[in-house]
Amino acid sequence: MFDPKKLLDDLLGSKVPGTESTVRDHAGRATQMAKDNPLAAGALVAVLLGTGAGRAVTGSALKLGGLAAIGGLAYKAYQNYQKGKQPADASAEPELLPPPEDTSFHPSQAPQGEQEFALTLVRAMIAAAKSDGHIDEDERKKIADKLSLSGIGGEAEEFLLAEIEAPLDLDALVEAAKTDAQKVEIYTASRLAIDPESRAERGYLDMLAGRLKLPDALVDHVEATVTAASETPAKPATGTIWGA
Template structure:
């Protein structure tokens, strides 16, 4: 089995040899790398997630990374929810850093299984498919571009299969074993799309309900992701 965490990083644009430091510090180097070889950075998100979603996420995720952005946003939203703060988007967020190592949202290697990292990728692809714009022709176009990214045959086959099969909410929900993981599944999905159609909004509402997330917690995730997209 391929390394799903690396796929998630490549998927979101943070996979860069020799990169280190805070997520925000990678931004300038990643933007330069994107210009030199876009298919190995955040442009992959633009290809996989389509037009509207890809343009937003592909450019923003270059600055904030892969697994850490999902966990970091989820951690921030969950912390605000637990502290009773109002769920209101702000003009910008402080520099986003990975969650504390001792947090249930930790992205340390021993804290995140390969299976759950795969679930986060599945959640993002499912959200991207929610409006029904990825038909057979679009899948073929996407896979032509994915092949150029150098992900490897096994990862390519995984992406192709996920794009082709129906959304399986039962499996997605079952993959989240803790409340924190359920928060991350929803955060990954919300980060992927802007719910400005009834179909997309309906999908996110259904996902939140199936995950059993309280409305107030969902509001905090929505506000945190919206603020991140403004500031990135």
């Protein structure tokens, strides 16, 4: 079985560390990149899933690892929301820290276990990445060909291809959230996967926020927090009523 936490780390990597290049620029050298740098394969996966080379987290968020980074971003957004701050304040805040161990946002507090919740977050990212419906048969073949060069491992490769092929199951995704904190984290992971540039992507995120029963103000804080931790600015979003 592949390591879901490692795959989540891979999905959040976009730049080739130590360079200003993206994996898209070096796709022809994917195998060597995977050997030279552990994040290179992940960067390729992110590009293949449509997340774009400039949409992943950077800096301190990337250093934390995928599970802690998503938890930290979700926790920061929730804390700012609780304190009544303005979403715009997120850009002026210090480096991202992992969520405190005594909060439900910390990976160790996941009722279903870290690995299982990491798998849920991976599925959330893939669902968001394919929400614009651009993956046709030719694109699937290209994805399969490039994944085979990425060095992520056969089991992880098979899992990703199966998830890309699978129909969207929003019910299963929403039901996978065992706590209110995990609802915020699932939305945060989904937002990290895409910069909603199309009506379909924006509609998907709005639908997800509604199904997770996240309030508008909290969704706005997630949007602002993710934007502050990413390379590409994004538009604010709306949601629904917390707990409704």
